Amino acid sequence: MAIKVDREIKKNLLYQLMRIRIVEETIAERYSEWKMRCPTHLYTGQEAIAVGVCAALRNDDFVVSTHRSHGHYLAKGGDLKKMLAEIYGKATGCSAGKGGSMHLIDESVGFMGSTSIVGGTIPIGTGLGLSIKINRSNQISCVFFGDGATEGGVFYESINFAVLKELPVLYVCENNFYSVYSPLCVRQPAGRCISEMVKCLGIESSSGDGNDVIDVYSKALQAVDYIKREGTPFFLELPTYRWREHCGPNFDNDLGYRAYEEYCSWKERDPIVLLETQLLKQGTISQTDIEKMKMAIQQEISEAFEFAEESPFPAPEEAFKDLYS
């Protein structure tokens, strides 16, 4: 069943896609200044998933995420200034400099945290689902993870528990076909479809086009509706592609672990270009609108970078605080 998506929503989706893209590309550009001194996993190319899914969530719904979490954090409404300050290791960062790029948090918008061990937040999001059920608070807990995480035991353990206890959890598998440099074919048997496989665990699932934000948004809306109606979890698989290297600001096609043609074919399906083209064609938006959007985004981003750069570092003594609550 196709869902009709309102023009204003489409425009907003485009804005969100562009915003995350420009943030990530600016980080890539400035990473070599050596001021962002932590491992950083950029989301470029995968934006449609975070944007489409988070648009289907409420502010008070929970999200947990992975090492590649900038997109999820921003799409959920996380504070950009605090994110950049965190990557710069500043006291004003969302985790006060103790987390860095891989440990973002903004509880005011339901972004409950991102962690760096593959699969690590799958049970955390499941536990948030348990808390929602106990509190009867009509929220949803959404867990973002990659294809690699579906190879770890904790993934199966968590889904089994969520199905058993009928928890309001949306599992979003962002399948970008690589775990660092290891392709899916050395990690999972040929022909496996993750979203079909999980049905054996008793969870309902669907899949969509992870580069088409309208499709992602529609599938996410349907998933959220299903979870609320049935009171059981749902699994959504969204294939997409990482443009840049696993970790860091560069492109890494020179390494030869993936075919350049493969990269190009995904790049041709740039989620931003896909939506822009559609909206221009439909007359929903003009080139001037797009330019205006870009300018507004760039303005916001340069202010946020300025904030991050100008913020003070935490005092070294701060390392010895916050061990216990």
Place this chain on the structure above:
Amino acid sequence: MSRTLTFAKAINEAMFQAMEIDKSVICYGLGVDDPKCIFGTTAGLKEKFGHERVFDMPVSENALTGVAVGASLNGIRPVMSHQRLDFFLLAMDQLVNNAAKWFYMFGGKRSVPITIRLILGRGWGQGPQHSQNLQAWFAHIPGLKVVMPATAYDAKGLLLSAIFDDNPVIYLEHRWLHNLEGEVPEGHYRIPIGKANILKQGKDLTIVSLSYMTIEALHAIKVLESQGIHCELVDLRTVSPIDWETVLQSVKKTGRMLALDTATETLSVAGEVVAKVSMELFDALKSAPQRLALPDFPTPTSPALTKKYYKRAEDIVQTVGKMLGKRVSIEEIIAGRQSPHDVPGDWFKGPF
């Protein structure tokens, strides 16, 4: 008149009281509502508080630890139980990478108020995979608190403190203590985490002990007293963070220190106590600090093989004698012993 309860009943009572006063406390673990109710410690909870707050779980130690962390981020206070610590090793990722780090790595934004009860085995052929005492592993991880009660009184008071502490607490309970009786007040009381207890006053030597070894130490101290040697017994109660002030005060007074542990000796909590005492009180020491712990081998299973493996009161007596340069007798202990070396007492009929 004071009331006595077993250690296991004291845990059960703490669970009842915690769940009664705070609806956010939940309790789960393999067997919490099965016919045996984790050696009786969770008996009656499901009947009283319902299946939403008290439930058995899938055999998924890692995920269910993460579930506890996740639920705790939104106001729930989970108490999770495992019938042996060894099984919980599957959950080290969620414990070490998430539970222990969450508060710190997000700059103090959100703490993780979870309690994990792990039961420690000894004797009766528990063997290599049912008797590991890995308190040092947990105590080595900044961000965790680790408690090891030795008495029924502390079992209740420390469990209540653990549940209402806003941080992850590992609550290690020794299987050989479950049937031990002791005075337990009826009301809600808490033993502060991080405070040791001086169980015996003495002038000649300080024994720093924890968990079940405290019971062996009490036997040893009684026998030593009849031979004119007066030991002070510091029961750590919490092994992370350790109450150094109490330990150091006592050793300063006696000038001698023997540390006991239920774990293998190298890199043990007892080793840490020896290190700290040596570093801080070198000039005040009359003899080299010692430790008495298990040999650095996996636990064997046959009762024939555990005879020299476990440490008991007579080992403590002999070590103390050596440290003081005095001849001591262990005949009284051997003569008074009523049960074989591989059970805590007549009440224990196995299987685990």
